[in-house]
Amino acid sequence: MNPNDDRWVSKVHPLSRDAEPEDPLELVPQTVAGDPAQMLECILQEFAWMGWDAQQLLGLFSNPGYPLLCELRAFFGEEEIRRQVESLVSRWGVLKFREQIVEPEQEPDVVQITPLGANGP
Numbered sequence: 372m373n374p375n376d377d378r379w380v381s382k383v384h385p386l387s388r389d390a391e392p393e394d395p396l397e398l399v400p401q402t403v404a405g406d407p408a409q410m411l412e413c414i415l416q417e418f419a420w421m422g423w424d425a426q427q428l429l430g431l432f433s434n435p436g437y438p439l440l441c442e443l444r445a446f447f448g449e450e451e452i453r454r455q456v457e458s459l460v461s462r463w464g465v466l467k468f469r470e471q472i473v474e475p476e477q478e479p480d481v482v483q484i485t486p487l488g489a490n491g492p
Contacts, residue, residue: 411443411452415428415456419460421466422468423465424465428456432444432449
């Protein structure tokens, strides 16, 4: 690679750069060579750890926005996908988040207390 070539962008680790507003920060599975059962398990775990429940997970396998999941459904069949989702959720559960914003309490007014006899008779 020629460092003077403007076609190349230097690699930057994701942890060392700021998130850009146009970065969707969403998990999008891509088709790759590998073990379909392992892919299915890993993808289900990732979505479950993001808080997706069984019904939401099952819905992903019919969503054309997730072609890999549609391919996995065609490969394994509806019933096996359902069994895998239910098995994962029963073993791992689904991580749920709750956000609570706590406003800081106002600083109490400072009250000067003068000890008895400190100001003279």
